[in-house]
Amino acid sequence: MTPLLTPNNVQLGLTATSMAAVIDQLVRHEQTEAVSAPDEAIAAVLAREADVPTGFVQGIAIPHAKTAAVQHPAIVIGRLAQPVAWTTLDGSAVDTVIMILTPAAVADTHLKLLAMIAGQLADEAVITALKAAQTPAEIIQVLEEDE
Template sequence: MLEKQFVFFDVPGATQAEAVRYLVEQAARLQRVRDVDTVVAAVLQREAEGTTGFGHGIAIPHGKSAAVTEPTLIYGRMVQPVDWQAMDGQPVSVLFMILVPEASHNEHLQMLAQLARRLMHADFVEKVSTISDVEQLSEYVQAELA
């Protein structure tokens, strides 16, 4: 689910839009996104409908677009926490971004549900917030979401 090339530490940005754009640009560089602006707009549109700030410093922004080539989970840890209008009012420093093609049916909902279930566990939240090795983080998340 979380491939190591989609793990990014030190994500720049002082706003939701900047963080989303950075991660979508990385997905485009890795050939999962054909049009950055279209996908950024889809993610931000979804965010405008209601916050994806889960709480405990974590957000799960997501979007569906024909410009996404295949379902992708991206992890990003912010350089500095960002106000995400999270449910608990706390700033966000960890992002799990889910991008899916327009034609997808329930892939993003399944990914979202799996993540949400794990994020209710303090040990998972702590580990995804503190592991600082790309390979270790990828393996941990893969094992937890399997």
């Protein structure tokens, strides 16, 4: 199984200036090879945002969708050059985006990984470390680290 959390899946210095543009860039990222139908995947992520926005706190958003437009789960992380407006829980603009795409049927192993990342993000210390992380390797390490 291809590892999902690797520095290759981190893009720094994204220049997108809107939420939709960020999602578009991340879905079309060359490492997101699991996506068979990018337009559909982008639509699915945007639909989820319209339903319940995924903006979290301190400039972090976790857009995600479960869609037949992807063949394998993919995690793509983007750090923006300039924060963009996003509906977040604390009103902050977003500069760190963790996008998760999963196929219609998700394997338990992948769900456990997502649950692990989700659990990490519920920890304030992890959020602080994530904001401070500057390189792809550091960002991945923060998300993987267990307490």
